[in-house]
Amino acid sequence: MDAIGFALAQSTEPYRWKRISTIPFSDGEMRAEIVGDKVYVISRNYNQVYDLRSGTWAQEPALPEERRRSRFSSCVVGTNIYVIGGSKVIDDNLDDRNTPLFVDIYDTANKKWSILASDTFNVHSAGCAAVGDKIYLFGGANRALYGYQQPLSSARVLDLATSVWSNTAQIPREISEMGIAALDNKIYLLGGYTIISFTNKQLLKEVYAYDITAKTWGRCPDLNSARTALAGASVGKEVFALCGIESAMVESYSPQSNAVAIRQSPTSVRSYFGAVQWNGSIYVFGGDKEHSVEVFQPNGTNMDALLAWLATR
Incomplete structure (x- = not known):
């Protein structure tokens, strides 16, 4: 790179998003x-595995046919992926309260599914995060009200040592379809929606932080853009809210500065999609009516971002 190119790299904000692949079989949500270095993109009918190093795809066993569903939650503990809750039919007039809460485990080492004892309190579209040997499940929905799926304020913990669910401090308000990310002994809920009146489904800007040790909730600064069906991720010391319905915006929250910042948006608007963090970058996968895979390098100098982008050309 010559002196002019170097100067431009230092003074110009490069585009930090890059489209890198297409999901072989799109399945909506x-x-x-x-x-490790593999991403498992799980949907109702597929379990598609993307190798981050080689950029190649493989197909592995999908959820057992009798347990396939939509808008489930998921998280990873060790080499196992936990798929929790969901609904076989998403219908704004459907009441799912009497459906068992399915918990399926995918053993990535042996490529096999197994079943954990179901709980009696079903939910779909909840926020899910694993910290240590516990899985936290927040909010979501399971009943029809005013022609909408009514959000919940529930907060539940699955202790993997005993396979027993318990309750913890409820969310300050009822929320469904939020983004979620864990960082430094706290779990952050980002955006989502709630129902505030007979005809009003409200998209949210709110950010809540659950302190795992104290078992209490705190309120963080609001996002700039209200959205639902978004994804959350953490990189370094920041939490990210990525896209969603009614918003193509990417925002980050820093607990250290207690401030929210607007970041660069991707080339594709997406909702009901997956996101993971790997080596300081965020990878986003598919979504409703979206088949692409994009990578976002949120941090580093402009030169770092430019060189990383050029390396993918």
Whole structure:
């Protein structure tokens, strides 16, 4: 790079997003979980595995047919992926309260599914995060009200040592379809929606932080853009809210500065999609009516971002 190019790299904000692949089989809503250097993109009918190093795809066993569903939650503990809740039919007039809460485990080492004892309190579209040997499940929906799926304020913990669910401090308000990310002993809920009146489904800007040790909730500064069906991720010391319905915006929240910042948006608008963090970058996968895979390098100098982008050309 000559002196002019070097100067431009230092003074110009490069585009930090790059489209890198296309999901072989699009299945609408999906989740993405990372184990090692592989991302498992799981949807109702597929379990598609993306190798981050080679950029290649492989197909692995999907959810058992009798347990396939939409808008489930997921997280990773060790080499196992937990797929929790969901609904076989998403219908704004459907009441799912009496459906068992399915918990399926995918053993990525042996490529096999197994079943954890179901709980009696079903939910779909919840926020899910694993910290240590516990899985936290926040909000979501399971009943029809005013022609909408009514959000919940529930907060539940699955202890993997005993396979027993318990309750913890409820979310300050009822929320569904939020983004979620864990960082430094806290779990952050980002955006989502709630129902505030007979005819009003409200998209949210709110950010809540659950302190795992104290088992209490705190309120963080709001996002700039209200959205639902978004994804959350953490990189370094920041939490990211990525896209969603009614917003193509990417925002980051820094607990250290207690401030929200607007970041660069991707080339594709997406909702009900998966996101993972790997080596300081965020990878986003598919979504409703979206088949692409993009990578976002949020941090580093302009030169770092430019060189990383050029390396993919």
